[in-house]
Amino acid sequence: xxxxxxxxxxxxxxxxxxxxxxxxxxxxxxxxxxxxxxxxxxxxxxxxxxxxxxxxxxxxxxxxxxxxxxxxxxxxxxxxxxxxxxxxxxxxxxxxxxxxxxxxxxxxxxxxxxxxxxxxxxxxxxxxxxxxxxxxxxxxxxxxxxxxxxxxxxxxxxxxxxxxxxxxxxxxxxxxxxxxxxxxxxxxxxxxxxxxxxxxxxxxxxxxxxxxxxxxxxxxxxxxxxxxxxxxxxxxxxxxxxxxxxxxxxxxxxxxxxxxxxxxxxxxxxxxxxxxxxxxxxxxxxxxxxxxxxxxxxxxxxxxxxxxxxxxxxxxxxxxxxxxxxxxxxxxxxxxxxxxxxxxxxxxxxxxxxxxxxxxxxxxxxxxxxxxxxxxxxxxxxxxxxxxxxxxxxxxxxxxxxxxxxxxxxxxxxxxxxxxxxxxxxxxxxxxxxxxxxxxxxxxxxxxxx
Amino acid sequence: xxxxxxxxxxxxxxxxxxxxxxxxxxxxxxxxxxxxxxxxxxxxxxxxxxxxxxxxxxxxxxxxxxxxxxxxxxxxxxxxxxxxxxxxxxxxxxxxxxxxxxxxxxxxxxxxxxxxxxxxxxxxxxxxxxxxxxxxxxxxxxxxxxxxxxxxxxxxxxxxxxxxxxxxxxxxxxxxxxxxxxxxxxxxxxxxxxxxxxxxxxxxxxxxxxxxxxxxxxxxxxxxxxxxxxxxxxxxxxxxxxxxxxxxxxxxxxxxxxxxxxxxxxxxxxxxxxxxxxxxxxxxxxxxxxxxxxxxxxxxxxxxxxxxxxxxxxxxxxxxxxxxxxxxxxxxxxxxxxxxxxxxxxxxxxxxxxxxxxx
Numbered sequence: 001x002x003x004x005x006x007x008x009x010x011x012x013x014x015x016x017x018x019x020x021x022x023x024x025x026x027x028x029x030x031x032x033x034x035x036x037x038x039x040x041x042x043x044x045x046x047x048x049x050x051x052x053x054x055x056x057x058x059x060x061x062x063x064x065x066x067x068x069x070x071x072x073x074x075x076x077x078x079x080x081x082x083x084x085x086x087x088x089x090x091x092x093x094x095x096x097x098x099x100x101x102x103x104x105x106x107x108x109x110x111x112x113x114x115x116x117x118x119x120x121x122x123x124x125x126x127x128x129x130x131x132x133x134x135x136x137x138x139x140x141x142x143x144x145x146x147x148x149x150x151x152x153x154x155x156x157x158x159x160x161x162x163x164x165x166x167x168x169x170x171x172x173x174x175x176x177x178x179x180x181x182x183x184x185x186x187x188x189x190x191x192x193x194x195x196x197x198x199x200x201x202x203x204x205x206x207x208x209x210x211x212x213x214x215x216x217x218x219x220x221x222x223x224x225x226x227x228x229x230x231x232x233x234x235x236x237x238x239x240x241x242x243x244x245x246x247x248x249x250x251x252x253x254x255x256x257x258x259x260x261x262x263x264x265x266x267x268x269x270x271x272x273x274x275x276x277x278x279x280x281x282x283x284x285x286x287x288x289x290x291x292x293x294x295x296x297x298x299x300x301x302x303x304x305x306x307x308x309x310x311x312x313x314x315x316x317x318x319x320x321x322x323x324x325x326x327x328x329x330x331x332x333x334x335x336x337x338x339x340x341x342x343x344x345x346x347x348x349x350x351x352x353x354x355x356x357x358x359x360x361x362x363x364x365x366x367x368x369x370x371x372x373x374x375x376x377x378x379x380x381x382x383x384x385x386x387x388x389x390x391x392x393x394x395x396x397x398x399x400x401x402x403x404x405x406x407x408x409x410x411x412x413x414x415x416x417x418x419x420x421x422x423x424x425x426x427x428x429x430x431x432x433x434x435x436x437x438x439x440x441x442x443x444x445x446x447x448x449x450x
Numbered sequence: 451x452x453x454x455x456x457x458x459x460x461x462x463x464x465x466x467x468x469x470x471x472x473x474x475x476x477x478x479x480x481x482x483x484x485x486x487x488x489x490x491x492x493x494x495x496x497x498x499x500x501x502x503x504x505x506x507x508x509x510x511x512x513x514x515x516x517x518x519x520x521x522x523x524x525x526x527x528x529x530x531x532x533x534x535x536x537x538x539x540x541x542x543x544x545x546x547x548x549x550x551x552x553x554x555x556x557x558x559x560x561x562x563x564x565x566x567x568x569x570x571x572x573x574x575x576x577x578x579x580x581x582x583x584x585x586x587x588x589x590x591x592x593x594x595x596x597x598x599x600x601x602x603x604x605x606x607x608x609x610x611x612x613x614x615x616x617x618x619x620x621x622x623x624x625x626x627x628x629x630x631x632x633x634x635x636x637x638x639x640x641x642x643x644x645x646x647x648x649x650x651x652x653x654x655x656x657x658x659x660x661x662x663x664x665x666x667x668x669x670x671x672x673x674x675x676x677x678x679x680x681x682x683x684x685x686x687x688x689x690x691x692x693x694x695x696x697x698x699x700x701x702x703x704x705x706x707x708x709x710x711x712x713x714x715x716x717x718x719x720x721x722x723x724x725x726x727x728x729x730x731x732x733x734x735x736x737x738x739x740x741x742x743x744x745x746x747x748x749x750x751x752x753x754x755x756x757x758x759x760x761x762x763x764x765x766x767x768x769x770x771x772x773x774x775x776x777x778x779x780x781x782x783x784x785x786x787x788x789x790x791x792x793x794x795x796x797x798x799x800x801x802x803x804x805x806x807x808x809x
Contacts, residue, residue: 018466174466246791259792330459337464345458359465373472373528374570379686379739387791392739393783411790419464426471427570433462 010212011237012250014386016420018174018240018337020213025297026177028305030185033321035082035107039312040092041067042102045350046141047148048074053103059086064117064287067103076139076149078103079288081310083111093344095333095353102348105312119286123196129156131200138282139289139351144168144179144243144272145334147352150279153269154200160264165197165206166252169218169273170236170243172211173335176355178293179273181306183210183217186277187224193280194231201269205230208273209252211238240337241418245270247386259414274354295355296322300329309349315356316345324358332357337419373427381421381431387414391421391431398434403441404448412438472569475684476529482675483536483729490665494544494596495603497611498664504548506535508555516564530569534558537577537729540665541722541769542584545596545608545622549615550588554580574776575733578726578769585769591619595638595661596626638662639720640765655719666722676728685732692745693727694718696752704760711760723755726768736776743779743786750782751775 044050051068061067061080068078084107091099126134132155140150167190171179183190194206210218212235222233236242236251246257248270255266263270278289290310297304301324309318315333319326332339333353349356381391389411397406406412412435421431442449491499513531517524525531538558542551558580566572585592596608610619638661654660656669665672679685697717704711717723731737731751738747751771758767 016468018468250791256792258794259790261792326458328457328459330461330465332463332465336466339463339465341458341460341462341465343458343460357465370467370471374568376472376475376570376734377737377739378475378734379737379744380683382739382741382788388788389790390739390787410787411793414790414792417463423464423466424468426468426475428467428471430462432464436462 010235010251011239012242012247012386014384014388014420015239015241015247016384016423017238018423020174020238021297022175022177022180022213024304025175025295025306026180026214028181030181030293030306030308032308033313033318035113035310036313036317036321037107037109038087038314039081039084039105039107039310040102040314040346040348041078041081041105041312042092042094042100042348042350043068043078044100045078045147045311045352046076047146048072048076048152050101051075051078053089053101055086055089055103057086057088060084061086061105062116063111063113064115064290066117066288070136074149074152076136076141076151077288078311079117079139079290080105081290081312082107082113083116084108092348093346095340095342095347095350097343102312115287115290117287120284121286123284128199128202131155131196134283134286135196135200135279138279138287140275140279140282141289141351142272143274143278143292143351143354145338145352145354147350150271150275153271154197156200156202157264157269161267162201162203162264162269163205163267164253164269165194165201165203166245166248166263166268166270167194167206167208167273167276168243168245168248168270169208169210169214170248171214172238172240172243173337173339173354174240175297175357176295176335178295178306178354180214180217182274182277182293183214184220186281187221189280190221190273190277191224191226191229191231191280192284193276193278195229196279196283197269197271197276198230203269205232207231207252208233209236209248210234211236211242213238240420241386244386244416244418246416259411289351292349292351292353294349294353296358297355298332298357298359300324300326300358300360311350312348314346314348315342318349318356319345319358326358328360330359332359337423338417370428372429375427375429378426380424380426384420384424386418386420387411387416389415391435394438395421395429395431395434398431398438403438404445404450406435406438407442408450412442415439470684473528476533478682478684479533479679479729480529480536482679483533483540485675486540486665486668486671486725487536489668489671490540490544493598493667494608494664495600496606497603497608498539498544500607500611501542501544501546501548501551501664502536502539505539505542505551505555506532508552509535509538509559512556512559513564516560516568520564522568525568528569531559531563534563534576534580537725538580540725541577541581541663543592543595544598544664545594545610545619546584546664547588547591547610547613547619549613550584550591553587554584556580557583570735572735573779574773575730575736578730578773581769582773594619594622596622597661598667600626638765639716640759652715652719655716663722663725666725669719669724672724672728685728686734686737686744688741688744689732689737689748690727692748693723693731693752693755696749697723697756698752699749700753700756701760704756717756717759721759721766721768723768726755726772727751730768731772731775736772736779738779738783738786740783740786740788742788743782746782746786747775747779750778 092102094100136151141147562576562579613619680687701717754771755767
């Protein structure tokens with residue numbers, strides 16, 4: 001029994017081990033890129049209703065000033081990432097594909113870009129029910145990638161007793177090291193953010209889950225935790241997708257979130273370390289979220305590293321600033337397992353962007369020419385799927401366009417597109433893409449699904 | 451510079467993939483089969499060398515022929531036809547007439563694979579389809595066994611090997627008397643036990659010094675080659691493991707009821723069970739993908755093997771057992787779909803603490 005529990009400790013079943021490529025950037029301190037001359041700030045950088053612009057073209061804006069306000073509860077305001085003049089509010093390319101309403105700001109070149117806006121607030125004295133409001137005012141959306149408005153999670157839950165706050169420091173995507181650097185460089189901010197989140201949710205304790213390839217960060221945090229903090233650091237096995245919240249809860253607490261459910265149903269709230277570190281920095285100052293740390297790496301990047309970038313900075317500017325020559329290359333926003341390759345260099349960096357990866361075409365990672373073979377039923381996808389689905393059969397159904405059957409009898413809805421099945425497939429079948437198509441089809445034709 | 455519009459590659463996530471693709475897996479299976487071929491040639495000489503070569507070539511040519519007929523791109527580059535050919539040759543008797551080997555190879559690819567739509571779509575293991583066909587078509591030739599390590603095996607063919615096409619192979623009993631000193635009958639350990647009630651030494655079985663199909667007897671070597679593939683994750687070790695378990699349980703129970711039935715160890719080590727369990731039952735296409743399904747599939751094959759060996763008129767049972775296992779695979783898979791993460795299970799939701807639920 002002892003051996004069995006040791007094997008199950010700090011991990012979940014299935015998953016994959018891609019090559020991580022974190023060494024290139026994980027020891028490099030966070031640096032700041034110069035300000036671009038123009039920012040494209042989309043109004044929808046988060047999940048939920050897009051923010052409502054409250055500036056007009058020609059208006060002067062100051063760094064940190066609210067330029068768009070939250071439009072409802074599941075929405076967050078947007079702050080000016082730099083001092084300048086609003087040039088236009090129009091449709092611009094976005095990472096998601098369709099053009100989105102964005103505020104274009106011509107940045108003043110000579111400005112110091114000091115944050116002028118902010119109203120210091122005493123967080124210790126703030127009543128618990130106000131914390132969520134204060135979080136919303138910072139414009140915080142999950143910096144891990146999903147960009148879900150943070151104040152919605154960090155509030156008193158009316159339906160479930162929240163007993164634990166899980167802080168996600170896994171960063172299981174290969175190449176990315178922003179969370180790692182933030183934990184190493186801003187442990188005080190992070191712990192402060194955790195204390196605020198504990199108060200806001202009413203959770204009794206917080207657990208910081210960190211993959212064991214970032215043991216240095218865990219050690220630093222361990223040293224900074226006060227004796228009276230109900231905060232603990234726990235190492236989990238390095239395995240993709242350890243950072244998926246359902247997998248992390250299985251690893252840390254050995255609980256399974258019910259299908260289609262939220263962590264709150266098992267009494268847990270999960271938030272990312274980058275998000276909480278920013279909250280720990282912004283809340284006492286009463287400032288808004290205007291920039292974030294992103295990892296810029298990949299085989300085409302000569303000086304990879306972690307950089308602080310204001311929102312709205314275009315990929316084109318980043319590439320030029322770092323002297324990256326792009327030709328026949330692939331540019332990915334986020335990690336290589338779940339990130340999206342971008343079609344335009346004018347796509348701006350938003351709250352959910354955790355990294356920019358640039359790969360030369362000749363590298364295997366860019367090779368679209370992998371020949372596809374028929375499924376040989378090797379079962380590798382079945383053994384890789386962290387949700388315990390049967391991707392082999394789902395893929396077969398998808399090729400026969402039996403999309404409704406996939407959802408009805410083969411649990412298509414449980415797939416969160418982590419990419420493990422496509423990653424391991426020796427026949428190079430684009431399984432995840434099949435599943436995306438199937439989900440989109442079912443969404444459009446709900447009458448076909450039982 | 452301004453005129454230059456950089457080209458950007460687009461694709462959907464994930465943007466990385468594990469290095470092993472189908473051809474790598476198939477090629478490694480071929481590598482793993484080569485030592486077994488070498489030992490078979492060492493055991494039985496030139497006849498087996500020529501048989502392996504001819505059958506494999508037939509399979510590859512047949513594969514290409516059906517590509518051509520179906521106006522499809524060539525699939526011989528995926529190495530799967532080579533595996534079928536080598537496996538088929540290894541299951542045939544050492545002195546199997548070459549022309550019959552060609553028939554077996556053709557049937558294996560044509561009826562076992564091409565008719566179903568090629569790699570990935572075959573229901574049955576192609577090599578065993580070919581073997582089953584010649585078992586029915588040439589019952590005498592398929593059960594004509596010649597002794598291992600006969601003198602002069604590297605300078606002459608077993609007389610039956612070079613039988614002219616569509617001719618009946620000559621009787622080898624005289625020749626067998628000539629090349630062996632100790633009056634070896636050429637019967638396999640399984641036949642010896644079933645017909646003459648003679649038991650073969652387990653060590654001989656393990657090391658593969660006995661008569662039998664060309665590549666079926668070198669138990670230790672087959673295990674080692676299988677272990678290599680399993681180590682490289684190109685073979686699902688759970689399948690042979692559950693077949694062995696099925697064989698041990700079934701023959702163990704029978705042996706306990708009546709000792710006239712063979713003991714589990716003899717069952718495991720004799721005949722083509724090792725080759726079948728490790729290289730044929732594990733054929734990915736014909737085996738289930740679900741974890742529980744793999745166990746059931748293996749147990750079923752192990753059970754059927756013992757039943758056929760003990761109660762049917764055939765001394766060997768692994769071939770039909772695997773084919774029946776292949777046939778049962780879709781059903782097994784259907785009833786063993788994995789439990790989805792977070793789906794209801796006994797006690798699974800004991801941690802739920804809904805306030806609404808308490809009211």
